[in-house]
Amino acid sequence: MLPQALQKFINVFSKMPGLGPRAATRLAFYISNLEREKLAVIAAAFENFKKLNRCKKCFFIKDDSLPLCGFCADKSRNQKIIAITEKETDLISLEKSGYFKGVYFLIGELNDKDVIESSQKMRLQYLKNRIKNELGGQADEIIVALSPTSLSDILYEMIKDEFKNLAGTISRLGRGIPTGGEIEFADEETLKNALDRRS
Amino acid sequence: MLPQALQKFINVFSKMPGLGPRAATRLAFYISNLEREKLAVIAAAFENFKKLNRCKKCFFIKDDSLPLCGFCADKSRNQKIIAITEKETDLISLEKSGYFKGVYFLIGELNDKDVIESSQKMRLQYLKNRIKNELGGQADEIIVALSPTSLSDILYEMIKDEFKNLAGTISRLGRGIPTGGEIEFADEETLKNALDRRS
Numbered sequence: 001m002l003p004q005a006l007q008k009f010i011n012v013f014s015k016m017p018g019l020g021p022r023a024a025t026r027l028a029f030y031i032s033n034l035e036r037e038k039l040a041v042i043a044a045a046f047e048n049f050k051k052l053n054r055c056k057k058c059f060f061i062k063d064d065s066l067p068l069c070g071f072c073a074d075k076s077r078n079q080k081i082i083a084i085t086e087k088e089t090d091l092i093s094l095e096k097s098g099y100f101k102g103v104y105f106l107i108g109e110l111n112d113k114d115v116i117e118s119s120q121k122m123r124l125q126y127l128k129n130r131i132k133n134e135l136g137g138q139a140d141e142i143i144v145a146l147s148p149t150s151l152s153d154i155l156y157e158m159i160k161d162e163f164k165n166l167a168g169t170i171s172r173l174g175r176g177i178p179t180g181g182e183i184e185f186a187d188e189e190t191l192k193n194a195l196d197r198r199s
Numbered sequence: 200m201l202p203q204a205l206q207k208f209i210n211v212f213s214k215m216p217g218l219g220p221r222a223a224t225r226l227a228f229y230i231s232n233l234e235r236e237k238l239a240v241i242a243a244a245f246e247n248f249k250k251l252n253r254c255k256k257c258f259f260i261k262d263d264s265l266p267l268c269g270f271c272a273d274k275s276r277n278q279k280i281i282a283i284t285e286k287e288t289d290l291i292s293l294e295k296s297g298y299f300k301g302v303y304f305l306i307g308e309l310n311d312k313d314v315i316e317s318s319q320k321m322r323l324q325y326l327k328n329r330i331k332n333e334l335g336g337q338a339d340e341i342i343v344a345l346s347p348t349s350l351s352d353i354l355y356e357m358i359k360d361e362f363k364n365l366a367g368t369i370s371r372l373g374r375g376i377p378t379g380g381e382i383e384f385a386d387e388e389t390l391k392n393a394l395d396r397r398s
Contacts, residue, residue, distance in 0.1 A: 001269035001294065003262040005247030012244050017229050023217045026383075029287040030216050032251050032260050043245045045211050048204030049238055052231050061231050063202040070200035088228040095200065184225075 006032060057130065059106040059123065061088060071095075071103050078102045080140040082127070082167075084159065086110055086147065090183040094145055097191035102143070110151045116158065124162065131166045139163075143198060144172040147183045171198040205231060256329060258305040258322065260287060270294075270302050277301045279339040281326070281366075283358065285309055285346065289382040293344055296390035301342070309350045315357065323361065330365045338362075342397060343371040346382045370397040 002010070006028050014024035031042065055062040055069035062069035071077060081102030085091045091104050105127055107120050131139050144159055146152035160170050173183075174197030186194070201209070205227050213223035230241065254261040254268035261268035270276060280301030284290045290303050304326055306319050330338050343358055345351035359369050372382075373396030385393070 001273075003251055003260055003269075005244070005250050005262070006260060008247065009244040012241055017225055018222045019217075019226075025291060026216055026288050027218075029260070031245075032248055032287075036249075039245070039248055042211055043242065045204070045208040046230075046238070046242045046245055048207065049231055050235075051204050052202055061202055061205060061228070063204070066202075070202075074200075088231075089225050092224060 058104050059108070060091060060104060076101075078140070080135055081143065082131075082139055082141070083143045083145045084127075085145045085183075086152075087184070090145065090147070093184050093186060094191060094195075097188045097195065099192050099195045100143075102141070107146075107155070110146070110149065110155070114151050114154075116151070116155055120155075124159070128163070128166060131163075137166065139167040141169040141171060142167040143195075144170070145183065146172070148173075149180070174198045257303050258307070259290060259303060275300075277339070279334055280342065281330075281338055281340070282342040282344045283326075284344045284382075285351075286383070289344065289346070292383050292385060293390060293394075296387045296394065298391050298394045299342075301340070306345075306354070309345070309348065309354070313350050313353075315350070315354055319354075323358070327362070327365060330362075336365065338366040340368040340370060341366045342394075343369070344382065345371070346380065347372075348379070373397045 009028050009031075010021065010024045013019055013027060014021040016024075019027070031039070034042075051064045052061050053064045054060070055072055057068055057072040060069040060071060066073070072079075078101055082105050083091075083094060083100060083102055084105045084107050085094065086107060087109050088106065091106065094100050094104075105123075107123055108117070110120075111117060131137060142159065142163055144152075144156045146155065156172050163170055173194040183191075208227050208230075209220065209223045211223075212218055212226060213220040215223075218226070230238070233241075250263045251260050252263040253259070254271055256267055256271040259268040259270060265272070271278075277300055281304050282290075282293060282299060282301055283304045283306050284293065285306060286308050287305065290305065293299050293303075304322075306322055307316070309319075310316060330336060341358065341362055343351075343355045345354065355371050362369055372393040382390075
């Protein structure tokens with residue numbers, strides 16, 4: 001009974017994270033009630049996704065016209081302390097805690113097949129080169145900031161082994177995040193504790 | 200620290216119903232990780248909103264190329280039983296209950312200033328003309344299907360008064376929907392009861 005255009009939108013958006021068919025339907029009607037000018041603003045926001053790219057240093061999202069992302073380009077941040085995070089949203093949560101002043105490195109979302117993907121191994125190789133070329137072969141600290149799962153335990157051990165000569169300290173976020181929980185949803189205090197008690 | 204294009208998207212989407220800044224941020228990163236082709240599909244879905252229009256009979260969303268919406272065009276539905284609903288999502292919930300086989304009439308979302316808007320009074324005038332011109336001056340039944348609030352009580356009384364000569368019965372959804380609750384989120388059984396016990 002719905003116009004095809006609307007149904008298509010609902011189909012696409014109901015597959016997005018945090019949205020189901022009901023939320024997508026609600027969104028669709030909300031947008032279809034907007035004035036033409038507001039619709040143009042939204043359409044333009046989508047067009048702008050084409051102007052995004054990955055930072056060559058840390059793999060975070062950056063403006064296509066800039067050489068680096070905002071974190072890597074910020075000279076006031078300690079480039080010798082590197083936090084390895086899974087997803088952009090994890091990075092944002094850590095950043096919002098306000099307690100981390102180093103830089104980031106995105107390893108990509110860990111899969112549920114309990115295997116480190118080859119693209120993730122390549123990113124680690126890339127990080128090694130970055131430490132060799134830009135930090136004279138030695139970072140002050142690598143903080144493994146991954147949500148605690150069995151696969152992230154494996155990845156942590158792998159990093160400890162492979163980076164032992166490339167970093168003064170290799171730590172991971174401490175207790176404070178419940179096992180099975182997700183960094184993205186932790187409150188700031190929990191994240192502060194996790195940073196303070198890193199081991 | 201976020202690219203401007205991404206921040207703009209988050210600003211726009213965090214104001215949408217059901218989405219806050221966190222959900223919008225999550226959505227933004229999800230979309231920025233999509234392949235170009237999928238991005239094009241989403242952009243096209245937005246373009247398609249321009250192809251939508253309001254049904255001239257009931258004010259529901261319809262395809263711009265069609266004369267009427269799917270409900271009004273469906274000859275198998277009883278055109279003499281009219282359910283007055285606030286929002287499209289209310290209509291969809293009623294329709295999904297599967298117990299209503301009449302047609303609809305959208306009055307528009309009631310405001311929180313406890314006043315029936317002039318545009319809503321105009322729509323009622325429009326419904327009167329529709330009954331006069333298309334149903335020979337008499338509908339079998341008007342079902343006032345509004346979420347129960349003090350303003351919808353006022354609107355119900357107004358409709359009972361103004362349509363008393365234009366409909367055999369004027370009813371409203373019966374008990375079953377808790378006061379302060381919203382039609383949109385009622386389950387099918389509750390909606391069935393509300394339809395059965397209309398008074």
